[in-house]
Amino acid sequence: MSTLGTTGVFLPVPFTGAVPLARQREAAVRLERAGYGTIWTNETVGGKDALVQLAVLLAATERVAFATGIANIWAREPEIAHGGAALLADAFPGRFALGLGVGYAQQAEATGREYGSPVETMRNYLSRMDGPMMPPAADAQYPRILGANGPKMLALAAERADGVLPAGLPPEFTAEVRKLLGPDKLVVVALTAVPGDREHAKAAVSMRLGMPWFTKAMARLGYSTDDVDGVVDATVAYGGPESIGAKVREHLAAGADHVTLMPVLEGEFLDAVTQLEHLAPALP
Template identity: 60%
Template sequence: MRTTVVDAARRALGPVGLTLPVSFTDALSIDLQREAVERLEGAGYHAVWTNEVVGGKDALVQLAVLLAATRRMVFGTSIANIWARQPQTMHGAAAVLAQAYPGRFVLGLGVGYPQQAADTGREFGSPLAMMRDYRDRMDSPTSPPAPDVAYPRIIAANGPKMLTLAGEIADGALPAGGPPEFTAQARQALGPDKLLVVGLSVIPGGDRDRTRALAREWVSGSLRLTWVAAALARLGYSEREISEVSDRLVDAIVAHGAPADIAAKVREHLAAGADHVTLMQPIGTDLSVGVDQLERLAPALRDVTSRGNDHRIG
């Protein structure tokens, strides 16, 4: 049964999607968001992902509006934050979307951060234990019950233990911000029957030196998190490469430059085992600017295929 859910999601998502540009400082007009996804669907993209923290917006309400604004586009949460709602409510809302828009919804779950737990008056605890408990309680009986409909459930996982857990209790995983070598490790950890969605940071532009400089700023920011540096060291990047944020490291993590360069990096992740790659622009990217860039990228991505399967943009 769950294998069928994964296979259907692979077909629906195709190899490439995008994460809607987001801001953590401004409330984006829902009218502009509707216009954006209509344009992106017209450009040939099949899938859009949206994020969630705690408060300010509800990712599932947002997707209900955007699903209604499009005809065939698939939407996913990357991620729906477990601190934003109770597990039974998460499942109930997700099931309604899956029932209303068959084959067009993927639920990505994430544990978020300690401050987000504190903002809701709860203890963060062990991320692994929290995710396991949350996933278990999603299917607890309620009155009235949630719609009896299947939908893909994947877990944000950037570490080996969370990847293992995702393979055990979910339909797959959603790692983000890693090089293709990490995608290969994630596929090995999950096995062939799970959905692997990979978040790929992108900075489009014709001046490769400029886009690499911007990409280096992005990578430098992520390296402030000690676990990121540790993960890169496990992949074989040297202490010097990490401390100096080398060109090799930047180019491995961020797809930057011309559309052909970005398409090539997408292919690397697909070849490493990703089912679907979602393009993530820098936080704070203006929505209209981001959509313009993504529209220009679309032609280069039309010929991107996943392991020989004939899934294309457009």
Template identity: 55%
Template sequence: MKTTMRATAVVDSARRTLGPVGVCLPVSSTATASVGEERAGVRQLEHAGYRAAWTNEVIGKDALTQLSVLLAATEQMAFGTCVATIWARPPQTTHAAAAYLAQAHPHRFTLGLGVGYRQQAESVGRGFGRPLATLRDYVTGMDNHTRPPAPEAAYPRILGANGPKMLQLAAEIADGALPAGQPPEHTARARQLLGPDKLLVVGQLVVVDDDHDRARARARQVVTTWSTSATFRAGLAELGYPAKESIQASDRVVDALVAHGGPDTIAAKVHAHLAAGADHVTLLLPLGTEFTPGIHQLTLVAPALTDLT
């Protein structure tokens, strides 16, 4: 009973702190933003009205170190990982680091975890194994005893999960899930699988551009990249978007997956996910977006979302 009550309190606290909408920090493919640029960027986002920002992690980039700096640079903004890769550190170390951040900044940190990719496991000399079993073992191992023990500080753990089996695992062993790149129909299905008491954070692909044709073309490029994954195509097919449409990046698929255009168009897609059962929607700019221009794009969208934040 105590464990259930604690988990409910963690989810309720996260819902209040994160609010309905946030942003994922832009991910450049050419350079890493300096600490000064990142501090200035998150302060700009906080001033624009966003209550939460998320960051990615790959082998070679420590998201928890990054967020320790950004948490200290802001007053109230919440931060999360979307997602921290399990191959970056041992499970007990991940828990200790997350609990340390939660102790230093109560109610402002959410840990999103993901099994990542086979190449990430191989890059650190590990076997990828079976994703569900691998992630289950990792999350279970986070609570193994260490000496000295991790700080006694609560924080939500959510799993990067698109497929039904991974969503079911999130419902069983975590505080919620973080699917990304999916239409609102998927959000409704995710909520059904998770139940009402779990945290559902949704990553929404966005292209911010008032030029309709240019926005559509860039959004189509985003879909083309994502649809190279057979798993991604199969998931969309279950939602009524045949693999052929995904591969061709049809207008119907592009419109379903990517909010592209001006602020009002993007806000409408956020509303659709919230209506479908999401607790929080985080905006994902295309990979390769340079940091400072990306922050500017996200601030342009903020006024259309002020009724949510």
């Protein structure tokens, strides 16, 4: 099974443009050298296959683990997802984890399929991943982690997955997730990290503040999204390296096994990697 380490980071590849693989390889080597336990990569539908991307980056590095955060279930059939993940786990033992997410209705529609109930859609996807295949997939184990913030998807993760990846919520939520999943499941937290002041942090999460799921989740934890400063302080790691490291430690103390940073960085791709190298020594 994969060893994620305590702290990871999303490779700062934007959704809006392609980064040449030579630069991605360089970035992966530098982030491995900086001490991050896992490098995560994003995915939507089309333009990039996260499993192929990680195959290239795994081959370019020696020790660091890689994980999809999150592989979109509409990008590939479940049998293909399991076959590709098992092949990577076989080729790079202990260095790969598969994060899966149900995405959005428009992504399903773009592939000509019906979104349906997110939880039942994911349940059926997992069942097909575990079903018979011809030819059979490689006989290799890898952690299967579900992207989830809502109670129903969290419950499905507790039942059918190796762990869960909630994003953008405070340490109190991490504690609730640990209680729900128990001691034996992986709790991975995606934490927005902004190397700037509170005003920069507000700008980075402004869209989230208007999302109904976020408003509802924060209200249940005792926060009002009208108190923007309070919400930002609770959910974003911002400031200098020590402040960002302190927020990571809050989630670890609340029960997270691994915290991966979702960096909001300035400059070109490799400039962003330099910023992440500077941050790494302050992280647990």
